[in-house]
Amino acid sequence: xxxxxxxxxxxxxxxxxxxxxxxxxxxxxxxxxxxxxxxxxxxxxxxxxxxxxxxxxxxxxxxxxxxxxxxxxxxxxxxxxxxxxxxxxxxxxxxxxxxxxxxxxxxxxxxxxxxxxxxxxxxxxxxxxxxxxxxxxxxxxxxxxxxxxxxxxxxxxxxxxxxxxxxxxxxxxxxxxxxxxxxxxxxxxxxxxxxxxxxxxxxxxxxxxxxxxxxxxxxxxxxxxxxxxxxxxxxxxxxxxxxxxxxxxxxxxxxxxxxxxxxxxxxxxxxxxxxxxxxxxxxxxxxxxxxxxxxxxxxxxxxxxxxxxxxxxxxxxxxxxxxxxxxxxxxxxxxxxxxxxxxxxxxxxxxxxxxxxxxxxxxxxxxxxxxxxxxxxxxxxxxxxxxxxxxxxxxxxxxxxxxxxxxxxxxxxxxxxxxxxxxxxxxxxxxxxxxxxxxxxxxxxxxxxxxxxxxxxxxxxxxxxxxxxxxxxxxxxxxxxxxxxxxxxxxxxxxxxxxxxxx
Numbered sequence: 111x112x113x114x115x116x117x118x119x120x121x122x123x124x125x126x127x128x129x130x131x132x133x134x135x136x137x138x139x140x141x142x143x144x145x146x147x148x149x150x151x152x153x154x155x156x157x158x159x160x161x162x163x164x165x166x167x168x169x170x171x172x173x174x175x176x177x178x179x180x181x182x183x184x185x186x187x188x189x190x191x192x193x194x195x196x197x198x199x200x201x202x203x204x205x206x207x208x209x210x211x212x213x214x215x216x217x218x219x220x221x222x223x224x225x226x227x228x229x230x231x232x233x234x235x236x237x238x239x240x241x242x243x244x245x246x247x248x249x250x251x252x253x254x255x256x257x258x259x260x261x262x263x264x265x266x267x268x269x270x271x272x273x274x275x276x277x278x279x280x281x282x283x284x285x286x287x288x289x290x291x292x293x294x295x296x297x298x299x300x301x302x303x304x305x306x307x308x309x310x311x312x313x314x315x316x317x318x319x320x321x322x323x324x325x326x327x328x329x330x331x332x333x334x335x336x337x338x339x340x341x342x343x344x345x346x347x348x349x350x351x352x353x354x355x356x357x358x359x360x361x362x363x364x365x366x367x368x369x370x371x372x373x374x375x376x377x378x379x380x381x382x383x384x385x386x387x388x389x390x391x392x393x394x395x396x397x398x399x400x401x402x403x404x405x406x407x408x409x410x411x412x413x414x415x416x417x418x419x420x421x422x423x424x425x426x427x428x429x430x431x432x433x434x435x436x437x438x439x440x441x442x443x444x445x446x447x448x449x450x451x452x453x454x455x456x457x458x459x460x461x462x463x464x465x466x467x468x469x470x471x472x473x474x475x476x477x478x479x480x481x482x483x484x485x486x487x488x489x490x491x492x493x494x495x496x497x498x499x500x501x502x503x504x505x506x507x508x509x510x511x512x513x514x515x516x517x518x519x520x521x522x523x524x525x526x527x528x529x530x531x532x533x534x535x536x537x538x539x540x541x542x543x544x545x546x547x548x549x550x551x552x553x554x555x556x557x558x559x560x561x562x563x564x565x566x567x568x569x570x571x572x573x574x575x576x577x578x579x580x581x582x583x584x585x586x587x588x589x590x591x592x593x594x595x596x597x598x599x600x601x602x603x604x605x606x607x608x609x610x611x612x613x
Contacts, residue, residue: 112296113150114303117159119291120146120265124167127263128225136260145248145264147233150293151325153338155303156267160229165484169263170217170226174210208253214262221482225261234268234280245280249287295325300339306571308433310346311426312384315419316377317342323373335370342368349381384419393423396549397542406553417559424546425566431539432572438532439579441492445499448472449525452518461517465504472497499528536580543576547584556588564588 111119127143130136136143148156157173164171193202210228218224233244243253248266251258258264266288280288297317304314317324327336345367352359361378368374391405409420448468455464476493479485485493503521507513512520550563567573567585577585 111291111293112299113155113159113293114296114299116148116150116156116291116293117163120148120159120163121167123289124163124169124227124263128167128169128261140251140260143263144287144289145251145266147248147288147290148265148267148293149234149270149290150267151295151327151338152269153340154293154295154325155300155339156293157229157231160227160265161483161486164227165486167227168223168484170221170223171229171483172210172213172217172226173229173231174213175231208256211253211256211258214259218259222478223482224259226263228258228262228264230264230266232268233266245284248280248284295339297321297324300324302569302571304343304346305429305569305573307343308429309343310349311422311429312349312381313342313346313377315384315422316380318422319380319415319418320373320376323370323376326370326373328370337368337370337373380419383416384423387416387419388423391420391423393420393427397424397427397545399541399545399548401545401549401552403552406549409553418562421550421559421563421566424549424563425570428539428542428546428567429570429572431535431542432570432576435532435536435539435580436572436575437488437492438535441495442528442532444492445496445525445528448496448500449521452521456514456518460513461521462504462507462513465500465507465521469497469500469504472500499524539576540580540582543582544584547588560588 123146127136127138129138150156160171160173190201192199194200210230214226214228217226230244230247233248247253248264251264301314301317323337324342325338327334327338329335345364348363348367349359352363359378359381361375364378364381365371365374368377391409392400396405409417412420451468452461452464472493476485476490476497479493480490503524506520506524507517510520546563550560554560564585567577568589
């Protein structure tokens with residue numbers, strides 16, 4: 111299965127394992143809660159989805175790459191204890207608590223979350239001395255003599271043997287006690303994630319053209335050559351920073367991330383063309399409504415690769431505004447909830463005191479969420495912005511010595527400026543989207559290029575959010591045609607299959 115389906119399966123398992131009956135007991139007892147084992151090639155996002163699952167399920171997460179550990183750190187150190195049996199004293203070997211189990215208890219204390227995920231990566235690549243411990247862990251949910259606390263779900267990950275020489279095969283006894291999930295690289299699924307994660311459009315456009323280069327691992331006389339999802343995402347971030355700093359991104363830099371020389375060279379060449387098209391077609395001017403017949407005619411006569419790149423440039427710029435619209439909308443919505451608290455409490459408390467309390471409370475909540483690792487980067491940045499707004503409201507009220515209705519009128523005016531800014535960004539996004547449709551219509555009409563444009567919009571998480579919240583008549587018009595076309599294609603395919611069966 112692909113990584114998206116694997117993530118859903120992990121979430122479903124966690125919900126099932128942590129489900130309780132009317133007596134507060136886990137409906138599936140700990141002994142029947144099979145550990146989940148993800149087996150898939152390196153760099154496809156096995157580790158990354160665990161952070162997402164923990165946030166979405168609102169549970170804690172403790173992660174370990176087990177190949178970095180020795181038997182002592184996993185099991186604990188031995189010590190001698192005197193014990194009496196049958197009237198005689200004996201020296202008995204016991205073990206200190208495993209570092210890994212101790213980390214689970216520390217996470218519970220830090221976050222206040224008693225349920226969580228214990229994630230062990232590269233579990234099938236351990237040393238010979240640690241292998242029996244890992245089998246015991248999967249079979250009995252213990253490290254040494256210490257059990258994994260109740261309410262903690264075990265998820266492990268490993269690589270297939272063709273990707274790692276150190277891989278150890280699990281025996282049937284172990285496999286019969288786990289939920290094994292085989293994960294494969296899938297560009298279409300990764301592409302959805304890439305839009306949401308802000309992967310550089312040049313990477314997305316290139317891989318759309320060369321899907322076979324998304325994930326490749328080859329053995330040559332010079333050693334391993336590979337390109338992975340992790341490599342493409344890390345390269346994407348470096349491209350963005352290099353652009354901001356005005357630094358050149360050549361094939362040597364690309365090869366540091368995409369360690370397959372032919373692919374690295376091919377992408378570096380594509381990136382040069384991507385920047386060239388950005389200048390030649392003046393995408394920013396198109397999205398401001400300055401559409402010339404010269405530009406339309408030039409792209410009509412261009413090669414398909416060039417057309418796809420220009421569409422990618424349009425999508426990239428639109429994506430920035432879709433994302434910005436989503437961010438400012440979420441910020442205003444969450445800030446509005448804080449303002450409702452002020453209004454609800456102002457009859458019995460001073461507005462300045464309410465705002466002071468909200469600032470302290472909000473900051474404490476943010477710190478708690480950070481400790482529990484329940485915030486991704488965007489959520490953290492948004493909370494920091496809301497904290498700044500609340501503090502500015504508080505300082506404004508204090509400085510002007512306002513209270514009661516006057517104080518609330520003051521912060522309401524400042525909040526109104528936030529909502530006005532949101533409307534301006536949404537209006538600008540709407541205008542740019544319509545200009546993009548103008549350009550696509552004038553250049554391509556109702557063609558395969560328009561289908562590609564619509565398909566990219568449908569893949570972009572923030573584009574779908576924007577249209578769902580704010581609407582776009584032409585999006586609905588062309589999307590309806592696209593859906594009809596896809597349905598018609600599906601019906602024709604079914605008819606062909608029936609004909610083949612008859613023959």
